[in-house]
Amino acid sequence: MIKASLSMFRENVNMSVTNVLHNKLRSFLTILGIIIGVAAVIAMITTVSGVTGEITSQFSALGADKFNVTVTGTRLKGGLTTQEVELLSGLDNISAVSLSVSSTVAAKNGSEWSEKVNMEGRNTVYFQKNEELIERGRPLTILDEEQKTRVCLISSDLQKKLFYGEDAVGQMLYLGGHSFTVVGILSTSTRDVMAQALGMGPNEKVIVPYTTAMRLNNTAYIRSLEVFVEDISRMEETIDSFEQELKAVFNGHDDTYSVINMASLMDTLDTITGMMSTMLAGIAGISLLVGGIGIMNMMLVSVTERTTEIGLRKALGAEPGQIQLQFLIEAFILSLMGGVLGAVTGVLLSMLLSSLINTTFVINWGAIALGVSFSAVVGLVFGWAPARKASRLNPIDALRAA
Amino acid sequence: MGNEYFSMTDIVKTYHVGDEDQMVLKHVNLTLEEGEFLSILGPSGSGKSTMMNIIGCLDSPTSGDYVLRGRHVGRLDQHELAQIRCHEIGFIFQQFQLLPRLDAIRNVELPLIYAGMGKKERMRRAEEMLHRVGLSDRMHHYPNQLSGGQQQRVAIARALAANPTLLLADEPTGALDQATGKQVMELFHELNEEGRTVIMITHDLGIARHARRVVNILDGVLSEGVSAYD
Known part of the structure; x- marks a missing residue:
C-alpha cells in the first residue's frame, strides 16, 4: 500500500513536471511574481545583514569592550x-x-x-x-x-x-x-x-x-x-x-555621572537594522503573496482547461483525493521552481549590490531557506482551492465539456 | 453464463432544467448476464448517454435500484465508486479521450496508476495490451501521430488494462470511417468471446446489430429488441 502510494506520488510529480514544462511561457509568467518576491527577500536580507555586519565590526573596532564615564x-x-x-x-x-x-x-x-x-x-x-x-x-x-x-x-x-x-x-x-x-x-x-x-x-x-x-x-x-x-x-x-x-x-x-556603553549603542543599531530587515521582508512578502495569487489564477485556468482530463481520470478510477493531490503537487512544483529561480536571482543580485556598496558578500543560507520555503508554502496555500475544485468536478460534466 | 452481472429496477433519472424537471430515464428495468454483448440503441437525446453514466457509476439515478455484481451502487461512497470504475469497468469514448501529452503506452498505463500497480508491472501490462490491440509498433507515438482507428485502439487497450469485467463503449465507431469501425467491432467481438461483458451505446442500427442482444431506448423508455427501427 505504501509502495503503491509512493509510486502514485512519483507519477503525480512526473505528470506535474510534464504539464508545467508543456506551458513554458505561461508557467514562467505565472511564477515571475514568486521569482521577484523570493529574489527581493534574499537580496534585501543578505544586503542588510552585510551592511549591518560591516557597521557592527566598525563599531566594535571603536571599542565594544569598554564603556565611557563622564563625571559632572x-x-x-x-x-x-x-x-x-x-x-x-x-x-x-x-x-x-x-x-x-x-x-x-x-x-x-x-x-x-x-x-x-x-x-x-x-x-x-x-x-x-x-x-x-x-x-x-x-x-x-x-x-x-x-x-x-x-x-x-x-x-x-x-x-x-x-x-x-x-x-x-x-x-x-x-x-x-x-x-x-x-x-x-x-x-x-x-x-x-x-x-x-x-x-x-x-x-x-x-x-x-x-x-x-x-x-x-x-x-x-x-x-x-x-x-x-x-x-x-x-x-x-x-x-x-x-x-x-x-x-x-x-x-x-x-x-552626577553618565555612562555611555558601546554595546548598548550596538544593541540600538541591531534593533534598527532588525526593524529594517523585517520591514523589507514584509514588502517582499507582499510580492510573494501577489505571486501566490498568480499561481492560484493559473491553476484555476488549468483546472478549467483540463476539465475533460479530470473527468477521464475519474472514469479511469482516480479518487477525488488523487486528483486533488495531482493539482496540489503541480502548484507546489510551480511555486518551488519560482522559489529556486528566485533564490538564484536573489543571490546574484546581492552579489552585485555588495560589490556596488563595497561590503563583503556572504551567502545567507537562512534567507535562501526562508524565501524558498515560503514560496513553497505559497504554492500549497494558493494551489489548494483550485485542486479542491478539480477534485469535486463531476466526471460526466467534466467529460461532456469536451 | 447465467450469472447476473447487473440489474436495474425502476430506474428514474430527472434533470433540473430551469424551473422544470425533465425526466430523462423513465422507470427503466434492465438485467444483464455475465458475458453478454449488449447494444443500447437510441437516437441522440433519447437518454442513452445517461444510461451509460449510470451503468458506469459516473452518475447516480434519481430513484430506483442499481445492483452491480451484488453491490447496491446507490449505497457506495466516492472511494468505493472510484474502486468500481477502476477495477470493474473499462470505458471507451467516442472522442477516444487520450491525453495528448502522453504517448500511447503512457496513456494505457494511466488506469494502472490508479489501480496502484508498480511501474515495471504497469509497463509490462500496458505493452501487453497494446500488443493485444495490434499496436506493438506504435507504443511511443503520441495521439496526434496516430490515425483515428489507432487512437481508438489505444483507448481500448487502456480500457482493458486494469482487466475490467465490463467494457462500456459510448459510440466507439462514431468518429471512425466504416472500414476502421468494422475492425474495431471485430475487436469487440473477440473480447466478448474471451468472456468479457460488453455494452455498446450507439445510434447506428448497423453497428448495434453486431451485438447479440439489442435494447432500444426512446424518450427515456427502454424496450427489448429493435422494434422502433423496423
Whole structure:
C-alpha cells in the first residue's frame, strides 16, 4: 500500500513536471511574481545583514569592550579623586581604566607660541590601548605618572607651528608657563585629517601625565574615564556594579555621572537594522503573496482547461483525493521552481549590490531557506482551492465539456 | 453464463432544467448476464448517454435500484465508486479521450496508476495490451501521430488494462470511417468471446446489430429488441 502510494506520488510529480514544462511561457509568467518576491527577500536580507555586519565590526573596532564615564560631580565634589579611580579600577571584570584630564593652555617655544592648545592629561593605559598613537619617541610611563614629571607628547601640527617642522623630540617647550620636555610626536589620525578637511583648523594638542595635568590645573578631580572590561558578555552587570560604586562615592546622587556603553549603542543599531530587515521582508512578502495569487489564477485556468482530463481520470478510477493531490503537487512544483529561480536571482543580485556598496558578500543560507520555503508554502496555500475544485468536478460534466 | 452481472429496477433519472424537471430515464428495468454483448440503441437525446453514466457509476439515478455484481451502487461512497470504475469497468469514448501529452503506452498505463500497480508491472501490462490491440509498433507515438482507428485502439487497450469485467463503449465507431469501425467491432467481438461483458451505446442500427442482444431506448423508455427501427 505504501509502495503503491509512493509510486502514485512519483507519477503525480512526473505528470506535474510534464504539464508545467508543456506551458513554458505561461508557467514562467505565472511564477515571475514568486521569482521577484523570493529574489527581493534574499537580496534585501543578505544586503542588510552585510551592511549591518560591516557597521557592527566598525563599531566594535571603536571599542565594544569598554564603556565611557563622564563625571559632572556635585558643587562640593567636582569629580573623582585618584584614590577613587583606583578603587573603581579594582572592581570585578575591569581590566584597565584610561582617564583624561582636559584643559586648554598656551604653548610657547622661543618666539613661537600658540595661545590655545588642548592639553590632555593621560595615564599609561591610554597608550597601551592605542598602539598607533605615537609616530616618534616614547609613551608616558608609570614613572612619569608617579613623579608628575614634566614631559609631553605633541601633535605634528603643533610641531610644525612651534618647531618649524624640525624634530622636536628632546626639545623644551613651555606649557602654561612651565617648562616641559617633548618625549614624543603623536601620529596624525584619520580624525585629524578629516577635521582639517572640514576646516576645523590644525590639531594643536599636547599629552602630559594626568598627575602633572592635575597639578597644573590645580584640581584634585578626574572627570572622564574609559573603562575596559575583561569579559564583554558580562558588560551589563559590570556597568551596573560600577554605577553602584559611583553612586556610593557621590553619596547616593545618581545625577552626577553618565555612562555611555558601546554595546548598548550596538544593541540600538541591531534593533534598527532588525526593524529594517523585517520591514523589507514584509514588502517582499507582499510580492510573494501577489505571486501566490498568480499561481492560484493559473491553476484555476488549468483546472478549467483540463476539465475533460479530470473527468477521464475519474472514469479511469482516480479518487477525488488523487486528483486533488495531482493539482496540489503541480502548484507546489510551480511555486518551488519560482522559489529556486528566485533564490538564484536573489543571490546574484546581492552579489552585485555588495560589490556596488563595497561590503563583503556572504551567502545567507537562512534567507535562501526562508524565501524558498515560503514560496513553497505559497504554492500549497494558493494551489489548494483550485485542486479542491478539480477534485469535486463531476466526471460526466467534466467529460461532456469536451 | 447465467450469472447476473447487473440489474436495474425502476430506474428514474430527472434533470433540473430551469424551473422544470425533465425526466430523462423513465422507470427503466434492465438485467444483464455475465458475458453478454449488449447494444443500447437510441437516437441522440433519447437518454442513452445517461444510461451509460449510470451503468458506469459516473452518475447516480434519481430513484430506483442499481445492483452491480451484488453491490447496491446507490449505497457506495466516492472511494468505493472510484474502486468500481477502476477495477470493474473499462470505458471507451467516442472522442477516444487520450491525453495528448502522453504517448500511447503512457496513456494505457494511466488506469494502472490508479489501480496502484508498480511501474515495471504497469509497463509490462500496458505493452501487453497494446500488443493485444495490434499496436506493438506504435507504443511511443503520441495521439496526434496516430490515425483515428489507432487512437481508438489505444483507448481500448487502456480500457482493458486494469482487466475490467465490463467494457462500456459510448459510440466507439462514431468518429471512425466504416472500414476502421468494422475492425474495431471485430475487436469487440473477440473480447466478448474471451468472456468479457460488453455494452455498446450507439445510434447506428448497423453497428448495434453486431451485438447479440439489442435494447432500444426512446424518450427515456427502454424496450427489448429493435422494434422502433423496423
